[in-house]
Amino acid sequence: SQQGEEDPQALSIQEGENATMNCSYKTSINNLQWYRQNSGRGLVHLILIRSNEREKHSGRLRVTLDTSKKSSSLLITASRAADTASYFCAPWMDSSYKLIFGSGTRLLVRP
Amino acid sequence: EAQVTQNPRYLITVTGKKLTVTCSQNMNHEYMSWYRQDPGLGLRQIYYSMNVEVTDKGDVPEGYKVSRKEKRNFPLILESPSPNQTSLYFCASSLGVPGLYGYTFGSGTRLTVV
Numbered sequence: 001s002q003q004g005e006e007d008p009q010a011l012s013i014q015e016g017e018n019a020t021m022n023c024s025y026k027t028s029i030n031n032l033q034w035y036r037q038n039s040g041r042g043l044v045h046l047i048l049i050r051s052n053e054r055e056k057h058s059g060r061l062r063v064t065l066d067t068s069k070k071s072s073s074l075l076i077t078a079s080r081a082a083d084t085a086s087y088f089c090a091p092w093m094d095s096s097y098k099l100i101f102g103s104g105t106r107l108l109v110r111p
Numbered sequence: 112e113a114q115v116t117q118n119p120r121y122l123i124t125v126t127g128k129k130l131t132v133t134c135s136q137n138m139n140h141e142y143m144s145w146y147r148q149d150p151g152l153g154l155r156q157i158y159y160s161m162n163v164e165v166t167d168k169g170d171v172p173e174g175y176k177v178s179r180k181e182k183r184n185f186p187l188i189l190e191s192p193s194p195n196q197t198s199l200y201f202c203a204s205s206l207g208v209p210g211l212y213g214y215t216f217g218s219g220t221r222l223t224v225v
Binding site for chain 2: 030031033035040041042043044045048088090092093094096097098099100101102103104
């Protein structure tokens, strides 16, 4: 299975600090996606990083991918209270037709 | 606005009473999928559809049915709901395989079966 496992399960930081979440997976992948979910709402696609990319940026988000360690990290810089949400990674293999999500990291940004 | 629309948003029903949760997308997406989300279990895929009249089971299909008669609609049918189907349900669509294009999710349907 190419399911990702996010770590930590929960993270609490002060507004303005950086938040780092990690994702590990077990098989070789073609790309990896990160999603955000605000409480009880649908997931929102944040970023996709391909297996031949090491780092990708989108606004205050920075994603890294280390295929040798089968891991990815999501960094949110200068966090805001509005970043409070759960964050999920979803690794992808081209031979699969399913995108599998882990249990996510719950991020709380305190004002 | 490009979106996936699910209805209803909340539903309380009784055991055994057939129900349908509707899902519609306005983005001409090929791929659609249903997930359920339960505490501690994350999101689990119920069914998916790669195109009209093409559906396949996900990881937890028991007790559910789907159909894809039109590209935009992908209803989820519970023929005889049971309390273990109490969950938060999400419909999602993608331009093609979601691993290449990413998903657009609906806002969710919170179902309670008593």
